[in-house]
Amino acid sequence: MRWVTFDCFGTLVDWRSGFSALLSSLGGARTEDLVRAYHEIEPVVEADTPHRSYKEVLATSLQRAGRQVGVELTPAQANALSRSWEMLPVFEDVEPMLAGLRAMGCRLAVLTNCDEDLFARTERSFRMPFDLVVTAERVRDYKPAPTHFRAFSRSSGVADRDWVHVAASWFHDIVPTGHLGLNRVWLDRDGARENAARAAPRPGNAADGGLIRVRSGGEVCDAVARLYNRREPTR
Numbered sequence: 001m002r003w004v005t006f007d008c009f010g011t012l013v014d015w016r017s018g019f020s021a022l023l024s025s026l027g028g029a030r031t032e033d034l035v036r037a038y039h040e041i042e043p044v045v046e047a048d049t050p051h052r053s054y055k056e057v058l059a060t061s062l063q064r065a066g067r068q069v070g071v072e073l074t075p076a077q078a079n080a081l082s083r084s085w086e087m088l089p090v091f092e093d094v095e096p097m098l099a100g101l102r103a104m105g106c107r108l109a110v111l112t113n114c115d116e117d118l119f120a121r122t123e124r125s126f127r128m129p130f131d132l133v134v135t136a137e138r139v140r141d142y143k144p145a146p147t148h149f150r151a152f153s154r155s156s157g158v159a160d161r162d163w164v165h166v167a168a169s170w171f172h173d174i175v176p177t178g179h180l181g182l183n184r185v186w187l188d189r190d191g192a193r194e195n196a197a198r199a200a201p202r203p204g205n206a207a208d209g210g211l212i213r214v215r216s217g218g219e220v221c222d223a224v225a226r227l228y229n230r231r232e233p234t235r
Contacts, residue, residue, distance in 0.1 A: 090126065144176040
């Protein structure tokens with residue numbers, strides 16, 4: 001059985017434009033600065049307290065981001081993201097991509113830095129449910145720690161050669177799956193913008209495993225097929 005796993009937010013769901021829309025009433029002219037600061041602060045909060053819920057991560061990160069850019073937020077305002085979570089839009093190229101992978105005989109899973117109930121609200125936006133979901137709440141940890149990937153491997157029983165991971169985040173997904181020796185597709189939707197504040201996106205610094213970089217969901221099926229064809233599947 002072949003599996004394709006996905007990160008969710010940034011890969012399948014357009015969190016950046018969704019966050020901007022949700023936060024525009026709070027950030028005003030500083031909305032993009034607020035979103036950018038949030039994106040930088042969130043991984044720090046997750047790493048410091050991996051046991052806390054993602055709702056708490058959202059609120060804490062947003063308040064810290066607000067202070068950083070000069071936008072003071074009340075606790076109620078800091079919870080605006082989790083209250084409106086289902087409003088985050090799915091990228092337009094996602095449903096054709098998922099349908100194409102299912103037509104190839106792949107089973108599909110999501111490995112997400114999210115709470116169970118938040119992802120359940122998100123999953124209603126997709127035409128079909130995923131075959132397996134691993135959340136941060138379930139594993140009590142956040143990517144880029146390898147816990148999600150190890151939990152998925154145990155739950156699915158998949159052989160590494162029959163597993164391709166697809167993600168937009170170099171930091172959260174591509175580097176750790178490279179260290180695990182997995183095949184992966186880097187869906188670089190924003191042209192490596194997220195990596196500007198971190199290391200340059202060099203495939204060599206993500207250790208072993210095949211890596212193909214694409215810019216849209218429309219390229220993912222071909223990339224997955226190429227990675228599967230690198231090795232004979234298990235029987």
